[in-house]
Amino acid sequence: MHKISSEKFHKVLEQIIKDNETYGAVKKRDEYIYDRLETLSDLEIENYVPTVLPPKKYFYPQEEDLVQIDYKTKKANRVIFKKEIVLLGVRPCDINAISLFDRIMSDGNPDPNYLERRKHITVIGFDCVKSCWEHALCEAVGTINVKEGYDLFFSEYKKEYVIKTGSKKGEELFDRYIKNSHKLSEKERDDYHHERAERIKKFNHKVKYLFQDVSSIFEKHYDDPYWKEIGKICLMCGSCVMVCPTCYCFTMDEEVDLKLQTVTRKRKWDGCMLRDFAMVAGNHNFRPTAEMRLKHRWNRKFNYLLKKYHMSNCVGCGRCGFACLVKINPIDILNTIMGNYYSGVKHESEK
Amino acid sequence: MKPKVAFFDFASCEGCQLAVLDLEEELLDLVNIVEIVNFREAISEKGEDYEIAFIEGSISSEHQIERIKKIRKQAKLLITIGACACTGNMQYLSNFFDFEEVKEYVYGDKAKYFDPVQSKPIDQIVNVDFQIPGCPIDKYEFLKVVKQVIAGGLPRIPNYPVCSECKMQGNECLLKKGILCLGPVTRAGCGAICCKNFKYCFGCRGLAPEFNIESFKDVLRSIGYKEKGIMAQFKIVNGKDIQLLQSGGK
The missing domain is CATH 3.40.50.700 (NADH:ubiquinone oxidoreductase-like, 20kDa subunit)
Known part of the structure; x- marks a missing residue:
């Protein structure tokens, strides 16, 4: 483990931006978005709050071509869009989401488009030293720290920056960009770990119950009355799905070219909160109501996928809670449903 | 031919x-x-x-x-x-x-x-x-x-509201700034072009096939709009559908 001075840290970032096509959190009017960095001054380091969209858009774009089919020869060709880019200043919540995406996309039927594109994206993470906004629940879902999903990771430590490498690519970057760094002594290391553990106290502690029991509680309280309550006010606008760093559901669309020679099969973002997602032939819908969709979406985050991947599929960034116009948010969902469970509120089927 | x-x-x-x-x-x-x-x-x-x-x-x-x-x-x-x-x-x-x-x-x-x-x-x-x-x-x-x-297929246009598309663009929400925007009830497909340029959505693409108008009206009231102003905004392009809604047709 190495550290560099704050001044050096800024110089290194400046050089990375100069040498690479780099993207990071940039302020646009009142909110932040991930956008191209021209200089280091574009990047928000100190006062970061989650961007409108997570960096997911670079790994898994809103719309992408998958296959091109020639009408005459009936031949299909795979299309993979990829570009060598660097994401700078990705926060632990989003890095956890990327690492989750890496697992999901290589599980079962691996997704060649994602995996190929992923190889060309370098992730340079920044640690969080304090809570970014009131919507965050990273402390509860355990995503303040990162284990994997990054190449380089910087964390502030006594006005200096400690550097961790998370991959071979990260080690190469380290050798290329970081010269004259100091190795942390054993004492410093212990102190660093202690300080990092202590910093967690500065984060939101809004979820009142132990998170480890969440999936079994969601299962036992599958028909909790809270779903009906929020189902009534949900606008079904899909904003929560679009801003979520871990939502990966998609729809397919084909488009023919104007010469009527090739058809392109496209993948587009879709979400379980939207009408067409569970629509089948004959206009039947598996999940016609907002209540059913909310229940499904949050069971995916806290129950089904949590059990499958042994980590929360909500990484606690709070983007959905901020985006929701009727204030449906994971903190209230966790507190209400777990609260109802512990206080013995009966669910629908028991009444 | x-x-x-x-x-x-x-x-x-x-x-x-x-x-x-x-x-x-x-x-x-x-x-x-x-x-x-x-x-x-x-x-x-x-x-x-x-x-x-x-x-x-x-x-x-x-x-x-x-x-x-x-x-x-x-x-x-x-x-x-x-x-x-x-x-x-x-x-x-x-x-x-x-x-x-x-x-x-x-x-x-x-x-x-x-x-x-x-x-x-x-x-x-x-x-x-x-x-x-x-x-x-x-x-x-x-x-x-x-x-x-x-090409002989069924044409398809989006059935989801403008909000979804607006978020995909990474736009800031105008309703959060207190501006009366009809994004949550309007059919997408425009690429949220108005919101992208910081103009509110006035619903020109008609109501989405699915919306929650009562809850949306509560949102608008909570940012200071009165029933009359809300309905006037709705009627500009969607008078027919609002008439249907009011007569309990939809």
């Missing part, structure tokens, strides 16, 4: 037809796959043997009713383009007033020389096969629908 296509306009600004002509890069390829036989904005010929008719504008006179019925009889496929033809647009507001007063307001004592009827979108007069909404239409969506029709 290239299918024969015609464009017709009724009460409208003809901006949707101009949006089609604005497809400058694609026009030559487009006329390679269809034959345009009638298009007042672009050509002088007036062929009557068309198979696909694109209709812009709403119906506001007896004469126009006759004309649209004739077009429907000829066309195998009738597709309306733009808010006027699809939802009635703002001229539908005449339906909220006493029609005699409207006539007098517009024509004064010469009303007897005209044959106006209360403004109606096309689908209230004849069957419509597909609608491409918007004020004006999105030219690329128009192109996409044309290609889907020619």
Whole structure:
């Protein structure tokens, strides 16, 4: 483990931006978005709050071509869009989401488009030293720290920056960009770990119950009355799905070219909160109501996928809670449903 | 054989037809796959043997009713383009007033020389096969629908609200800033072009197939709008649907 001075840290970032096509959190009017960095001054380091969209858009774009089919020869060709880019200043919540995406996309039927594109994206993470906004629940879902999903990771430590490498690519970057760094002594290391553990106290502690029991509680309280309550006010606008760093559901669309020679099969973002997602032939819908969709979406985050991947599929960034116009948010969902469970509120089927 | 296509306009600004002509890069390829036989904005010929008719504008006179019925009889496929033809647009507001007063307001004592009827979108007069909404239409969506029709597929436009599309663009939410934006109830497909340019959505693409209007009204009230102002904003483009909602039709 190495550290560099704050001044050096800024110089290194400046050089990375100069040498690479780099993207990071940039302020646009009142909110932040991930956008191209021209200089280091574009990047928000100190006062970061989650961007409108997570960096997911670079790994898994809103719309992408998958296959091109020639009408005459009936031949299909795979299309993979990829570009060598660097994401700078990705926060632990989003890095956890990327690492989750890496697992999901290589599980079962691996997704060649994602995996190929992923190889060309370098992730340079920044640690969080304090809570970014009131919507965050990273402390509860355990995503303040990162284990994997990054190449380089910087964390502030006594006005200096400690550097961790998370991959071979990260080690190469380290050798290329970081010269004259100091190795942390054993004492410093212990102190660093202690300080990092202590910093967690500065984060939101809004979820009142132990998170480890969440999936079994969601299962036992599958028909909790809270779903009906929020189902009534949900606008079904899909904003929560679009801003979520871990939502990966998609729809397919084909488009023919104007010469009527090739058809392109496209993948587009879709979400379980939207009408067409569970629509089948004959206009039947598996999940016609907002209540059913909310229940499904949050069971995916806290129950089904949590059990499958042994980590929360909500990484606690709070983007959905901020985006929701009727204030449906994971903190209230966790507190209400777990609260109802512990206080013995009966669910629908028991009444 | 290239299918024969015609464009017709009724009460409208003809901006949707101009949006089609604005497809400058694609026009030559487009006329390679269809034959345009009638298009007042672009050509002088007036062929009557068309198979696909694109209709812009709403119906506001007896004469126009006759004309649209004739077009429907000829066309195998009738597709309306733009808010006027699809939802009635703002001229539908005449339906909220006493029609005699409207006539007098517009024509004064010469009303007897005209044959106006209360403004109606096309689908209230004849069957419509597909609608491409918007004020004006999105030219690329128009192109996409044309290609889907020619290739023999079912045309598809988004069924989700503008909010989804707006978020995909990474825009900041205008409602969060207290601006009355109709994104949560309006059909997407425009690429949230207004919100992207920091203008509120006024609902030109019509109501989405699914929305929660009561909850949305609560949101608007919570940022300081009154019932009257909210309904006025809704009615600008979606008067027909609001009328249906109020009579419990939807």
